[in-house]
Amino acid sequence: MHEVSLVQGLMKQVREIAQDHQAHRVTCIRLSIGPFSGVVLDSFSFAFEVLKRDDELFSQSRLVIKTPAPVLKCPHCGHEVEVQGVVEGEMELFGTFSRAKCPSCDMYGLAPFGGDDILLLQVEME
Amino acid sequence: MCEKCGCQTGMGTKPKVIDVNKSLFEANEKIGEQNRHHVERMGAVAINMISSPGAGKTTLLEATADALKDSVTFGVIEGDIETEKDAQRIRAKGIPAVQLTTGGACHLDASLVHHGIHELEHIVPGGRLDIIFIENVGNLVCPAAFYLGEHKRIVMVSVPEGSDKPAKYPRAFIGSDLFVISKADLLPYFDFSVEEAISEARRLNPSIDVLIISPKSGQGMDKWLDYLSGILK
Numbered sequence: 001m002h003e004v005s006l007v008q009g010l011m012k013q014v015r016e017i018a019q020d021h022q023a024h025r026v027t028c029i030r031l032s033i034g035p036f037s038g039v040v041l042d043s044f045s046f047a048f049e050v051l052k053r054d055d056e057l058f059s060q061s062r063l064v065i066k067t068p069a070p071v072l073k074c075p076h077c078g079h080e081v082e083v084q085g086v087v088e089g090e091m092e093l094f095g096t097f098s099r100a101k102c103p104s105c106d107m108y109g110l111a112p113f114g115g116d117d118i119l120l121l122q123v124e125m126e
Numbered sequence: 127m128c129e130k131c132g133c134q135t136g137m138g139t140k141p142k143v144i145d146v147n148k149s150l151f152e153a154n155e156k157i158g159e160q161n162r163h164h165v166e167r168m169g170a171v172a173i174n175m176i177s178s179p180g181a182g183k184t185t186l187l188e189a190t191a192d193a194l195k196d197s198v199t200f201g202v203i204e205g206d207i208e209t210e211k212d213a214q215r216i217r218a219k220g221i222p223a224v225q226l227t228t229g230g231a232c233h234l235d236a237s238l239v240h241h242g243i244h245e246l247e248h249i250v251p252g253g254r255l256d257i258i259f260i261e262n263v264g265n266l267v268c269p270a271a272f273y274l275g276e277h278k279r280i281v282m283v284s285v286p287e288g289s290d291k292p293a294k295y296p297r298a299f300i301g302s303d304l305f306v307i308s309k310a311d312l313l314p315y316f317d318f319s320v321e322e323a324i325s326e327a328r329r330l331n332p333s334i335d336v337l338i339i340s341p342k343s344g345q346g347m348d349k350w351l352d353y354l355s356g357i358l359k
Contacts, residue, residue, distance in 0.1 A: 002231070002232055002233065002268050005231065006150060009150055009153070010150055013146075013148070013150070013153070017144055017146065021142055021144065023142060027141055028141075036296070036297065036300075037271070038267060038268075038270070038271060038297055075328070075329055075332050109329045111300075111329050111330050111331075112296060112300065112330070116271070116297060116300075117149050117150075117151065118149065118150040118151065119147060119148065119149055119150070120146045120147070120148050120149075120150060121145070121146060121147055122143060122144065122145050122146060122147075123143075123144045123146060124141045124142070124143050124144075125141060125142050125144070126140075126141050126142070
C-alpha cells in the first residue's frame, strides 16, 4: 500500500485543523484504521515517525491507532460475525475467512464486511 | 496565556481536543463526486478499469475501439507511472486519449482524474462523449481504495496470472461491478480454474458480474459490447 502518501494526506488534514484553531503544536492524533483497509500499521507508523521529524507542528505528536475487529458476513444467510482477537495480517485473514463456517447456517465462505476506511477521530493540540 | 505566571508565551496552555471523525479518503471522495457530475454534464458514463500490469486493459480498449468506432463515442484517460505509450496506442485507433503520468504513485486519485477529464473535454469535438474509460495504473491493491467518480468499476485478471487473484486481492473485487477474465484463448495452456476465480469473486461480492473474454480470438467480445450498451441505456 502507499502508507507514506496516506500519512501525508493525514498531516495535511491535521495541519488545516491546527490552523483553524491557531494551535502551534499537535500533541496527539487518534485514528481508526479498518482491518480491511489494506494499510500495514507498522509502515503507517514508521512513515509518520519519519515525516514528523522535520515538522515543527508534528515533532512532538503521538499517533494512537485503534483497529476495530473485522466483521464477516455470510453470503448465504447474511449473518454478521465480529471476529475477536485478530489484529493484523489482511491476506492471512481473508484466507482464513474463506474456510470459516457460518455459525448461523453452517455454510462455508464468510466474506469481509466493511472495515475498509481510515478515520481521523480526534486531534489534541496546544 | 501561561497559567502559572500569566505571561503571553503560550507555555502551559491547556491542550485543545477536537473531535474530527472524518475519513482520510473524504477529500478524495468529494473530488470524485465532482468528477462524476462533470462526466455526466459531458453526456458520458465513466468506467474505472483496475488490473495488474499487463492483464490486457489497453488491448481490450483497442478491440473496443475497432468494434464501436461508428456507433459509440468514447475517450480514454490513461494512468501510468511513466510514458505516453498507452495513450499513443489508443490514439492510433482514432480514439481521443489523455495520458496521466503519476511519476511513481501506484494509483490514480480523483484529483488527477479531474485534470484528465478537463483535458479530454478540451480535445473532444463539442466536449461530449458516451463513455470515458479510465485505465488505472496496473496494480490490484491501491487503486481499489480510491473512488474516481466512476459509474462502473471493472476488475480484470488475465489467465496467466492465476485464478487465486480474487482471494489474494479481495478489496479490488469487493468494490467492483464487473469481473473480466481476459486472455481466455490461453485457458488450455494454464492451470487457471474459471470456477475458482468466479466462486472466490462472488464470495467477496455476490452481485459482481463476470465476463470471460479474449480480444485476440474474439471470444466473449459480443457479451462485453452488450455489457457496455447496457450501461449506456
